[in-house]
Amino acid sequence: MSLKKVNGISNSVGVMFNHMKRKKHTLSTFPYPTKNDEQEYYDSQVNDIERWWNSERFKGIERLYTAHEVVKHKGTLPISYPSSVQAEKLYSLLRKRFDEKKPVHSLGSIDPVQASQTALNQEVLYVSGWACSSVLTTTNEVSPDFGDYPYDTVPNQVDRLFRAQLFHDKKSWHEWLSLTEEERAKRRSEGHGRVDYLRPIISDADTGHGGTGSVMKLAKLFAERGSAAIHIEDQLHGGKRCGHLAGKVIVPTSTHVSRLVATRLQWDIMNCSNLVIARTDSESATLLSSSIDPADHEFILGTTNENMRPLVEVLSDAKEQGSSSNELLKLEKDWLENNDLFTFDEAVKNSCNSLGKPDLFESYKSRSRGKSNHAARKIAKEVLGQDVFFDWDSPRTTEGYYMVKNGIDVAVKRALAFAPYADLLWVETKSPNVEYARDFAARIHEKFPDKMLVYNLSPSFNWSAHGFTEEDLQNFIWDLARHGFVLQLISLAGLHQNAVGMWELSQNFKEKGMKAYVDLVQKKEKELSCDVLTHQKWSGANYADSLFGIIQTGSQTSSTGADSTEHSF
Incomplete structure (x- = not known):
């Protein structure tokens, strides 16, 4: 299908309403159907959506519903939504860089500046949920990243930043067109063209903040903002932790698939091409909210000790006897240290070894791979000639969560x-490691060779403590990109840079006064050609004066007139 082009970007959203241009009837007057042409409108909409889904944009994407x-x-x-136009821009950029094995990287920003x-x-x-929870929530509370802030917090930050982008785009466009053609040509020759402020926004939706309805409403809000x-x-919503904190609880695989499907459905209803990024925290998560999905069974931990007393009973009895919180934590720690836990596959392997028949495990494994625990138990009995005792309920936590074996x-x-x-996959890792990331990517691309990957260059890592050479650090993002990690982000770079800059200025200002400000701020702004040096102009004073000049005449009321102190720069 031939798609329209907007500034060189394929705009598959535009195909959604092409039927309005093709048909010469009531729909040429009204963009929505009258009672006489509802069926024709319905059929044309279905056809347009199906063509849209079959476009290059959605290659490899499955939907569990129909047009x-x-x-x-x-x-x-x-x-129509501007975010969909930005999504087309983002998708084209990511696909191009993925094919080139080069990265698209972002420094998470916390404000319009x-x-x-x-x-x-x-x-x-990039807009981080961690940063929003720690800097700006809709209730003005600050907290760690437990995903328990109001669900409109990150969308509101997106709205704030997107509006700023729109304003700076207008301002830069006005400034560019105010130049003569010769001045524009000179700037281009010097490599100083107009700045593109409309950088596509990628946002942290945490867990979706609830069930299916909440996920769809949140997706809608992000697209609108x-x-x-x-x-x-x-x-798990309600048990959410920052990806680099302990105590993470993951939901069943099928539950998260439902979140992804719900997001895509919401955007399809809105005619939006926005991108869905699926992130898994299972590499380091130790708990699972439910055993309902057979896909998760092979990683659930249990005991092979028939006499083991359930953890919950141990803690419940101690609590009734008046044990303190610290005593309960010690009891839990002791219970875990004194009781070995295994996956069912490991339990079967141990049984094979104890029977002196280790070769039986391969026979069991070849038949049980991908099966539920119920089916695996039957296969184990057939292969070994006896039941293998396995109890995954005894280790469950007081909240009812199952313990799981994490890892790659x-x-x-x-x-x-x-x-x-x-559209993209993201695995949250315990440490920055190119070889580990390469192995993960190879296993994904063996089945999905065109799937784009995401890597979090997290400030939670102590990058200096992982044995990197200077060359390793300099090459890290490009090494990752060669393995398909096209989107890379320092999620909290803006927060940390803000902290470092203000800490240094505050410390020096206390002793050196204005010299500190001039040395640490204004001189650097001048050296770097940072446009916030002339902050009135940066905030749009010239743009506003130009608008006002259309309506009123006279230079005395101009905010950028001769009396403006910014003329001293």
Whole structure:
């Protein structure tokens, strides 16, 4: 299908309403159907959506619903969203860089100033949920990243940044067109063209903040506020932790698939091309909220000791006897240290070894691979000639969570399950390691060779403590990109840079006064040609004066007139 082009970017959204241009009837007057042409409108909508889904944009993406179901739920008034245009821009950029094995990287911004200052060198803008929870929530509370802030917190930050992008785009466009053609040509020859402030926004949607309805409403809110893409992780809503904290609880694989499908459905109803990023925290998560999905069974830990007293009973009895919180924590720690836990496969392997028949395990494994625990137990009995005792309920926590074996195997399995429903895959890792990332990527690309990957260059890592040479650090993002990690981000770079800059200025200002400000701020702004040096102009004073000049005449009321102190720079 031939797609329209907008500034060189394929705009598959535009195909959604092409039927309005093709047909010469009531729809040429009204963009929505009258009672006389509802069926024709319905059929044309279904056809357009199916062509849209078959475009290059959605190659490899599966949907668990039909175009008919989307049309039934989308209403009749055509509505378009700027975030979808930005999504097309983002998708084209990511695919190009993925094919080139080069990275697209972002320094997470926490305010419009940082967003504008990264626009010259960073091609996308990232909005972190961690940063929002610690800096700006809709209740003005600050807290750690437990995903328990109001669900509109990150969308509101996106709205704030997207509006700033729109303003700076208008301002830079006005400034560029105010130059003569000769001046523009000179700037281009010097490599100083107009800055593109409309960098696609990628946002942190945490766990989706609830059930299916909440996920869909959140996806809708992000699209309305200007986010071109969101990432959703497979942690439990209500038990969410930052990816680099302990105590993470993951949901069943099928539950997270439902989140991804719900997000895509919401955007299909809105005619949006926005990107879905599926993140898994299972590489380091130790708990699972439910055993309902057979896909998770092979990683659930249990005991082979028939006499083991359940952990919950031990803690419950101690609590009734008046044990303190610290005593309960010690009891739990002692219980875990004194009781070995295994996956069912490990339990079967141990039984084979104890029977002196280790070769039986391969026979069991070849038949049980991918099966539920119920089926695996039957196969184990057939192979060994006896039941293998295994109890995954005794280690459950007081909240009812199951204990699981984490690591790259579970992360790969989950990522592969999410891949058909996501544009990009993200695995949260315990440490920065190119070889580890390469192995993960190879296992994903063996089945999904075109799937784009995401890597979190997290400030939670102590980068100086991992044995990197200077050369290793300098090459890290390019080494990752060669393995398909096209999108890379320092999620909290803006927060840390803000802290370091203000800490240094505050310390020096206390002793050196204005010399500290001039040395640490104004001189650097001049040396770097940072446009915030002339902050009135940066904030749009010239743009506003130009607007006002259309309406009123006279130079005395101009904010950028002769009396403006910025003429001294």
